Amino acid sequence: MSSLALDPVSSQAEAECAREPIHIPGSIQPHGVLVVLDAAFRIVQVTQNAVQLLKLDPTELLGAGFKDKFPELFQLLTDAIAAETLGPSAQTLARQVSFGSEQFDVLAHRSPTDRLIVEFEIHAGAGSLDTLYPNVRNFIQTLGQLPNIAAITSVAAAEIRKITGFDRVLIYQFDEHWNGTVRAESRNDALPSYLDLRFPSSDIPAQARELYRLNRLRLIPDADYQPVPIVPAMDPEAGAPTDLSFAILRSVSPVHLQYMKNMGTPASMSISILDDGRLWGLISCHSATPTRVPAHVRTACDFVAQVLTMQIGAKSRSEAAAQRVEKHRIQSRLLARMAAEPNFIDGLLSQYEDLLGLTDAEGAAIVWDDQISTIGKVPPREEIETISNWLVANSVHDDVFVTNQASLDVAGAGIDAEAAAGMLAVSISQLYPSYIMWFRPEVVRTVRWGGDPRKSENPATGSLNPRKSFDLWRETVRHQAIPWTTAQVEAAGSLRSAIVGIVMRKAEEMAAITEELRRSNKELEAFSYSISHDLRAPFRHIVGFAELLKEILPAEEDPRPARYIETIIESAHSAGRLVDDLLGFSQVGRAQLTKIKVDMNKVVADALRTLQHEMEDRQINWKIDDLAPAMADPTFMRSVWQNLLANSIKYSRGTDPTTIEVTSTTDGEDTVFSVRDDGVGFDMAYVDKLFGVFQRLHRIEDYEGSGIGLANVKRIVERHGGRVWAEGLVGKGAVFYFALPKDVAGAS
Template structure:
């Protein structure tokens, strides 16, 4: 630790030790003060003293003797006159310097800074003893501060700012060492700037663990920007009584300038070889960014106004750091949004918008400074740049799908710590940034970064040490701050916040495109459903109404031929036969069309269908079509299907009937019916060695009224296979065909599997 270190005191009694005790220690209510002053806890309105601590005999004879008295009763008239505005002054937030007051002491005088602030429902009044020959006011130090402000004009980087601040603070305070200490995202700290003499060693570029400054200590640094410990060997002075008489709670000293610190922290300082320290908090947007941490080998009390000047420098530095970082982030955001705009343009120019990302991989990688990327959509993955093998990417996708992150964005620079088995992917995917682009399917855009092995220099072994003492285990601050090096592996370069933002914004844009297209498709689907219903109703009405006229044509034509046959010429008989044949064909077409339209409207009753028995039944019923022909049947074992029995019967009837029809010119006709069972579904096929078809026209095979053979060669209406497709698709399956002219055809279809 480079700063004021562990500002907490764990209680280590018992047979075991909780190493997180420091994280929970209530260091804002220590119950003690440092001895170079006095503290009074006052009741607002009456200014009655409720609690007191006296570190010097020049102010109070004893703390206990003043409790219950009013401030006017205890202080000399001249001092009370200087601080009687204490209540009005402390209405504002923060700490107020009321001025310098003097107390008589041993025939002479001692000067103190009177400082006040609000703490809950109480007023805390502190008297801090002045230092000999200290500046009389902040104005005395302003030339130094003004010189620092003037120098800022020439500074262009965070590093230059930190170097200048460390140099200026040490010059003003006269301390042996001044460091600028920056926190990372895990609250580990790194010394990024240093100014020192030879009294203390250099800590420049060393890292210190987050445990050196626990969370509650960081919160105190955020609330109270400046902290001084003048002597690591001081004897703390107790506040009397320990609890507030009204609230029965210890007084909150978060903003106190005299607040005592943990004995563990004081031991930590002594282990570092420092006997005085001062810290100045550096904030960015209200969050602790880092510290200016100062140390001295010997005890040293930095005067109040000097600390005020240092606090002012710290505030200026905080503003400059924030401005520099905001400017840098703004520049990066602008660059990434420019890339994002190009990607959106690429996506808009493609029929399938994700092709815009895939075809412009260099922009996709530049968006997040990644080495590789994968675009996963619709069950397929497109890999760009340096990525793991496709099988490994599939494992990452499955793992991401299991995580189900609420924000649909996942980022890590240590995938091996998050995903089992990811160590093997370190050369390509130690770092991962992924965005989910679908709420329904496992679709992602994923960026990869390789492992970057680096050595981190710590200021001593960062691990906490527990030692056995007579009263049990106790946590001790480490005693060595020699450089302790650690090799960090299985980590990539960390993802910058602007890179994560750019990925998130791209996800928003993609999801907007998907949703917009989904809305368009939903609207189109609604229109298509309505149109389809109208067409079905129309086809049903037409086919139903046409059946009777065609039957009449056939009937009256046959009556004409039978009753008036002797009077008809041979040509007249041919005309009547043609009328009868055409009417019968048209009637068959109408019947098939009616069946097709009904198939889309009919309700389904799914049951387990014995496909072996159903196939045998269909073949028996088609025996009339076979006649005297000889057909070699090859019937495999057919797994049961689940579906509507009537509809599946129609599928087999159409396919087997077609096989019989298209093999009638074969001397040795062969028809094979088989099955390939699957997981949750079965694939069936009907294969023949008939006339086949040209594979170039396979897309027309399942269309309504589509025929690949002339009606003079093979009768038919061109509706049978269209009906097959409609039935199979209504069952959630699919159908396809393979064929070769004069070799044969195979029609395959998939249905859900059933049980016997």
């Protein structure tokens, strides 16, 4: 956060401010009367103004039964207790109850010490919640259409000002250090704008924030009010002041009243915004003149605040979830590359955009086996070594170390903030000092404070004074980076767990597997050589001798021998083609891919020229899009297209004239290519068999082929990091798809 150097104040003054008993002020604001009841419903405390407002002498009320003095209210109170609806939040028992010349709204709640507190608040004006319902309903409907938190808070500020009539409504968000920033504002010309201004945590001390968390709404109609004391000052049974944390009429700190006067806001109302029980921020309403807000308006505002809270929470969680999903995708690609490389470090560095994108960093360093590998913008090598030593000395092993001010937090490292003001580091070995570090550069920015945030101390009393000026006060913040988000920190920790738990602990197992694969590959090469030389020769001999035998047979005698010989020749040719296809299939898995930018239009045209002889005497209407390019091996891509196109040509023979479509589309990070025909199609119940070796869905007597072509397509596409699938309907044709990553990040 801010690097602001605040003026020092005495610890005694700070402590006194933190201990101020704002929840037990011993008095109330004068726009109502408060009575405290014990478990037997006897009045044990009452405010002094009961005689003026209720026309009842406090001495007559003390010790009397609430039922005797207020029989109708007693019935309402006991009904609420019986219904178990009476809790810490003020509940309205009755509206516009008359005492003397005044009308009151009567509210009740249970105090934290289980006292019953009844408040008689002077009725502030006509109206009901029903009259505000259309506005609240429209507000709720509008919220669901807004794209982000900024838009939601802006609309909410305007709605609260419309409902209440305050001159200025601010929506104020706390940061992790409890400094607050005005995120949204709605106002008229009576008060100045505070939009985007920051206010220090000392403006709302910890005990005040806790009260805001417990009691969502607080109203101060007139900052010049004279507090009305409670008599007796102490609860007779407890011997302590009564806790007024949830009282609507609760008196507020004199320091806060002076703060309001200095701000030029005689009246204010605050409504808390909570997120999972934590104080996210406040809706702060101000008026240039004393202002009373009726109970039904406060209820509407509280409801609006709760809806706003839910929307903020939902948007925050949605954005965080989306970021986590994206980080998981990146991590999956990193793990795939690590698995594909003999050295997992090479896998991490092979596509450095993903390693940086995992935490949205601008540079990264991997310290491993006394070697330092770097990408992007990083500190000098000697600083990285110093940081590594500091991490070792401070036992950063199991957790993620994170800071957005590394030059201050990594003591003695002398870090250059220009390259590494922010740092995120994880240990990737349980045995050796090895780390992945991500870096962010310094972001120099100007923070706009609502007045000089430095505390001032009264030299005569030693107490803290509220700030007197709220004029714009600018601070230049240096040596800090943009803070890391929770999703980014979690992604770094998850990658660490994957590396330590999978790569490192299974290093010996992976070495054994690598050796076994090397041996198997040698055996496969030997097997392929044997097939190439030892199997082809017998097939050639069978064909040759069968051709000779056919020539010496008399033509006019029995035709069956000639027919048998033709079958032998064709079977030998089929067996030879099968051997060739098997060899091709094995080579696809072992051959080196050479990826370049491939013009798919040229590859398809070349494949069609090769297949021209299969289209003789056919009526085929070709519909070929302008295909997107791909980063791929052109030789293997030609095999893919030739197999798919031949497949459509073959299985549409019975539907001439026929139409074959070739298209490409974009789907997220993939480019999807397809070949569609209106041939015999297939039953989707057997779609899983299509891409298997020797798997056929049609009789070989009807459609020739070895059953290896689509298996070759699948292997080639998957080696490019893509995927294949198909859709079909018997008698209605089929469509075959293959998708390639735009960056072709798959294994090879």
